[in-house]
Amino acid sequence: MAVDELDTRILRLLLEQPRTSVREYARLLGIARGTLQARLDRMERDGVITGTGPSLSPAALGHPVLAFVHIEVTQGHMDDVGEALAAVPEIVEAFSTTGGGDLLARVVGRDNAHLEDVIQKLISVPGVVRTRTEVALRERVPYRLLPLVESVGRSAAKS
Numbered sequence: 818m819a820v821d822e823l824d825t826r827i828l829r830l831l832l833e834q835p836r837t838s839v840r841e842y843a844r845l846l847g848i849a850r851g852t853l854q855a856r857l858d859r860m861e862r863d864g865v866i867t868g869t870g871p872s873l874s875p876a877a878l879g880h881p882v883l884a885f886v887h888i889e890v891t892q893g894h895m896d897d898v899g900e901a902l903a904a905v906p907e908i909v910e911a912f913s914t915t916g917g918g919d920l921l922a923r924v925v926g927r928d929n930a931h932l933e934d935v936i937q938k939l940i941s942v943p944g945v946v947r948t949r950t951e952v953a954l955r956e957r958v959p960y961r962l963l964p965l966v967e968s969v970g971r972s973a974a975k976s
Contacts, residue, residue, distance in 0.1 A: 820865065823848070825970025827856055831866070832963050875909065880925035882932050883953040886939065887918030894944030895919065901942040907935045918949065 820828070823846070830842050839857070843850040860866045875883070888911075890898045895913060902911050902922060911922040922939075926932030932952070939948055 819973065820860075820966075820969050821973045822970055824856060824860060824865075825966055825973065827853065828860075828865075828966045829963060832966070835869075875925040880907065880927055882926040882928060884924045884926070884932055884936075885951045885953065886922045886924050886936060887914075887949040887951075888920040888922060888939065889917075889946040889948070890919040891944045891946055898942055898944045901944075902939070905935065905938060907931075924950075 826846055827842065830837065830845060834842075837845075839853060840850055843853040846853065857866065875881070888898070888902075898920065899911070899913075902908050902920070907925050908922050909925055911920055913919060914921045924932065924935055926935055929952075932950075936948055936950055939945060
């Protein structure tokens with residue numbers, strides 16, 4: 818999906834001012850509200866914009882411990898293990914991967930003891946062979962997409 822300069826400006830506003838109205842976005846961009854809405858609809862349809870909900874902090878929800886758990890899965894059990902992981906509320910996301918493990922899960926906990934309890938729960942899932950856990954000490958680069966959006970926009974402008 819090609820993102821042009823106007824799309825980049827729209828995405829920048831969405832990221833920087835997520836609680837602003839469509840009417841105000843259009844005013845700030847100097848474009849018609851219908852043009853903006855058509856662009857937003859297209860980017861949603863194309864999967865560029867994937868959500869509009871708030872970003873939540875697990876730490877503020879009482880789960881300040883963050884760990885990345887590598888999970889090795891018995892061949893043929895990936896789907897079953899994936900379904901079991903989806904039932905664990907402390908797993909905030911999980912990906913199948915290449916490399917040392919089969920799955921990588923981002924796991925939050927109230928404290929280290931709670932994290933250990935969650936990991937023990939994972940180990941007991943049928944099809945899980947072993948886990949390896951890395952505890953995050955401090956976030957160095959927060960989740961962000963604006964630099965990528967700007968890079969894509971610069972590339973589109975050169976085309």
